[in-house]
Amino acid sequence: xxxxxxxxxxxxxxxxxxxxxxxxxxxxxxxxxxxxxxxxxxxxxxxxxxxxxxxxxxxxxxxxxxxxxxxxxxxxxxxxxxxxxxxxxxxxxxxxxxxxxxxxxxxxxxxxxxxxxxxxxxxxxxxxxxxxxxxxxxxxxxxxxxxxxxxxxxxxxxxxxxxxxxxxxxxxxxxxxxxxxxxxxxxxxxxxxxxxxxxxxxxxxxxxxxxxxxxxxxxxxxxxxxxxxxxxxxxxxxxxxxxxxxxxxxxxxxxxxxxxxxxxxxxxxxxxxxxxxxxxxxxxxxxxxxxxxxxxxxxxxxxxxxxxxxxxxxxxxxxxxxxxxxxxxxxxxxxxxxxxxxxxxxxxxxxxxxxxxxxxxxxxxxxxxxxxxxxxxxxxxxxxxxxxxxxxxxxxxxxxxxxxxxxxxxxxxxxxxxxxx
Amino acid sequence: xxxxxxxxxxxxxxxxxxxxxxxxxxxxxxxxxxxxxxxxxxxxxxxxxxxxxxxxxxxxxxxxxxxxxxxxxxxxxxxxxxxxxxxxxxxxxxxxxxxxxxxxxxxxxxxxxxxxxxxxxxxxxxxxxxxxxxxxxxxxxxxxxxxxxxxxxxxxxxxxxxxxxxxxxxxxxxxxxxxxxxxxxxxxxxxxxxxxxxxxxxxxxxxxxxxxxxxxxxxxxxxxxxxxxxxxxxxxxxxxxxxxxxxxxxxxxxxxxxxxxxxxxxxxxxxxxxxxxxxxxxxxxxxxxxxxxxxxxx
Numbered sequence: 207x208x209x210x211x212x213x214x215x216x217x218x219x220x221x222x223x224x225x226x227x228x229x230x231x232x233x234x235x236x237x238x239x240x241x242x243x244x245x246x247x248x249x250x251x252x253x254x255x256x257x258x259x260x261x262x263x264x265x266x267x268x269x270x271x272x273x274x275x276x277x278x279x280x281x282x283x284x285x286x287x288x289x290x291x292x293x294x295x296x297x298x299x300x301x302x303x304x305x306x307x308x309x310x311x312x313x314x315x316x317x318x319x320x321x322x323x324x325x326x327x328x329x330x331x332x333x334x335x336x337x338x339x340x341x342x343x344x345x346x347x348x349x350x351x352x353x354x355x356x357x358x359x360x361x362x363x364x365x366x367x368x369x370x371x372x373x374x375x376x377x378x379x380x381x382x383x384x385x386x387x388x389x390x391x392x393x394x395x396x397x398x399x400x401x402x403x404x405x406x407x408x409x410x411x412x413x414x415x416x417x418x419x420x421x422x423x424x425x426x427x428x429x430x431x432x433x434x435x436x437x438x439x440x441x442x443x444x445x446x447x448x449x450x451x452x453x454x455x456x457x458x459x460x461x462x463x464x465x466x467x468x469x470x471x472x473x474x475x476x477x478x479x480x481x482x483x484x485x486x487x488x489x490x491x492x493x494x495x496x497x498x499x500x501x502x503x504x505x506x507x508x509x510x511x512x513x514x515x516x517x518x519x520x521x522x523x524x525x526x527x528x529x530x531x532x533x534x535x536x537x538x539x540x541x542x543x544x545x546x547x548x549x550x551x552x553x554x555x556x557x558x559x560x561x562x563x564x565x566x567x568x569x570x571x572x573x574x575x576x577x578x579x580x581x582x583x584x585x586x587x588x589x590x591x592x593x594x595x596x597x598x599x600x601x602x603x604x605x606x607x608x609x610x611x612x613x614x615x616x617x618x619x620x621x622x623x624x625x626x627x
Numbered sequence: 628x629x630x631x632x633x634x635x636x637x638x639x640x641x642x643x644x645x646x647x648x649x650x651x652x653x654x655x656x657x658x659x660x661x662x663x664x665x666x667x668x669x670x671x672x673x674x675x676x677x678x679x680x681x682x683x684x685x686x687x688x689x690x691x692x693x694x695x696x697x698x699x700x701x702x703x704x705x706x707x708x709x710x711x712x713x714x715x716x717x718x719x720x721x722x723x724x725x726x727x728x729x730x731x732x733x734x735x736x737x738x739x740x741x742x743x744x745x746x747x748x749x750x751x752x753x754x755x756x757x758x759x760x761x762x763x764x765x766x767x768x769x770x771x772x773x774x775x776x777x778x779x780x781x782x783x784x785x786x787x788x789x790x791x792x793x794x795x796x797x798x799x800x801x802x803x804x805x806x807x808x809x810x811x812x813x814x815x816x817x818x819x820x821x822x823x824x825x826x827x828x829x830x831x832x833x834x835x836x837x838x839x840x841x842x843x844x845x846x847x848x849x850x851x852x853x854x855x856x857x858x859x860x861x862x863x864x865x866x867x868x869x870x871x872x873x874x875x876x877x878x879x880x881x882x883x884x885x886x887x888x889x890x891x892x893x894x895x896x897x898x899x900x901x902x903x904x905x906x907x908x909x910x911x912x913x914x915x916x917x918x919x920x921x922x923x924x925x
Binding site for chain 2: 520
């Protein structure tokens with residue numbers, strides 16, 4: 207047998223091996239893709255109901271007699287605040303369902319409406335006292351979360367009683383119940399009542415926290431990277447620092463939380479739960495990522511550019527700031543945005559520094575108590591009310607949306623500022 | 628004319644040699660070893676030089692790259708540094724404007740003087756030195772900026788232009804001197820990296836002369852270019868000689884013969900022979916020089 211024969215005989219086997227390998231590769235890619243698709247499908251189906259809120263139409267009596275107001279009473283805020291709005295809503299429900307007589311049934315009837323409805327009504331009346339008069343106020347109010355879940359998903363759970371189903375059917379016949387876009391989800395903060403809970407607080411918390419993180423980690427990270435890469439002398443000490451930065455990138459994030467607790471809260475006395483402390487801890491966590499990616503970007507700038515500038519008589523500093531840094535900037539920004547995206551999704555270290563608290567107010571600055579989106583997800587996923595499942599999924603969607611946007615910005619920056627040399 | 632004939636001669640010799648290379652390989656290697664360089668032959672010392680270097684030693688860490696090289700470079704002359712790969716000619720060139728400073732492990736000893744001033748003196752600022760001694764590199768390396776900004780960069784950082792009209796003038800004269808202006812005058816704002824290789828190298832030369840240096844060091848400026856672009860660069864070097872002192876490292880002996888007045892031959896870190904270019908190529912005095920220019924190795 208000559209060589210040609212030998213090669214020919216081995217070819218079949220070689221091609222088969224290549225085909226097999228390609229098959230494995232395709233299978234691996236598809237497995238990943240299928241898992242991603244399942245995950246996204248699950249989250250999206252679970253999240254959809256959260257973007258709809260069930261509302262009930264009420265005619266609320268606002269005549270002075272019902273309100274027990276004397277004709278000469280001044281309608282100042284104190285008087286208006288003292289009105290029993292819960293009672294008004296209950297009264298309007300009784301008027302809508304005159305056939306309900308039993309005390310037990312009445313209680314079930316009152317439960318149709320969210321406990322937040324009375325506050326909505328109160329604010330409306332205080333803002334506009336002219337509403338008080340003989341004409342009843344027609345108003346769509348939020349339904350209770352159990353009603354909401356039942357109405358949207360049309361599944362009977364143990365949380366909803368038979369009588370209530372009857373009430374809802376009647377409301378449906380009278381066109382007094384509807385679903386509309388859930389603005390509460392975007393305008394309100396956390397609440398124990400799912401129908402009144404929203405992500406505004408967590409969103410603002412994430413915003414302030416990330417702002418602190420960006421303001422600290424980007425300048426510090428870039429300065430450290432430029433110094434280490436371009437100016438620092440090569441000796442044992444800088445080697446030691448380099449090794450430690452690489453190690454820091456691999457430290458579990460919760461350790462940074464513990465560090466923040468011990469150093470920033472206990473030693474420096476920074477208020478806990480505040481975006482400032484969250485941002486500080488996340489900066490520590492993101493710094494290694496930014497430093498490492500920035501150094502890689504600086505290293506990839508061709509030395510010929512540096513030599514050209516030096517050869518013209520540019521100082522070391524001018525060479526770095528006029529030529530090396532601008533050329534490395536897309537890489538640095540990409541690294542920074544990926545670091546920030548990591549920080550946006552981080553939960554564990556924030557649990558250690560008190561950002562896991564139940565906070566109803568929207569944080570207005572660096573020092574207000576706050577929580578962040580991933581922690582909000584963690585909190586809601588733990589809540590027993592069924593409606594929180596949808597809210598959790600919806601929040602995950604919002605978070606994923608932000609991450610996608612940030613990564614898109616990173617890609618755009620890389621493409622936009624990329625220059626050939 | 629003589630030099631050109633010479634270049635052709637050496638080519639022919641080289642071709643002859645190729646044929647017998649297999650037989651003579653061992654012989655050549657032996658010759659290599661046998662001939663010891665004791666001291667530089669020829670006219671390495673000049674009167675009233677621009678650059679004067681004595682007993683220059685350059686080390687990369689433990690390894691010595693240049694051994695006791697003493698060489699003067701005269702005013703407004705073009706000197707070619709030739710020699711086989713790794714002979715230290717680029718290292719020597721880079722010692723002249725302290726580009727070696729950027730390499731941590733590199734040490735230079737000996738006396739290097741520009742107009743009588745020691746350039747490795749503590750008082751000598753490398754930034755000032757490099758403004759006086761410009762450099763053109765092997766690979767064209769324009770900045771990823773516009774053609775205008777490439778040329779304007781040096782004058783800008785040194786504050787050489789009082790206003791924008793001044794700067795415009797510097798840029799235009801530099802481009803004209805580099806023989807590039809007519810080709811790029813309509814697109815000064817276009818990126819410098821978009822030019823052809825030869826144009827890029829002329830842009831780099833324009834960028835260097837925009838700072839008005841006294842000396843221009845050229846490290847194989849035409850090795851990445853095609854013959855036509857090379858010819859243009861060589862013509863340019865000849866014109867630049869009027870105003871500048873030029874030291875050029877080259878792999879091509881023909882190029883050395885065409886552009887330079889003096890030639891220095893380096894071998895394994897030692898300066899073997901220095902002399903008038905046409906004498907070096909017609910009548911080499913050292914065995915190693917002869918071997919190199921006749922193509923026995925290199």
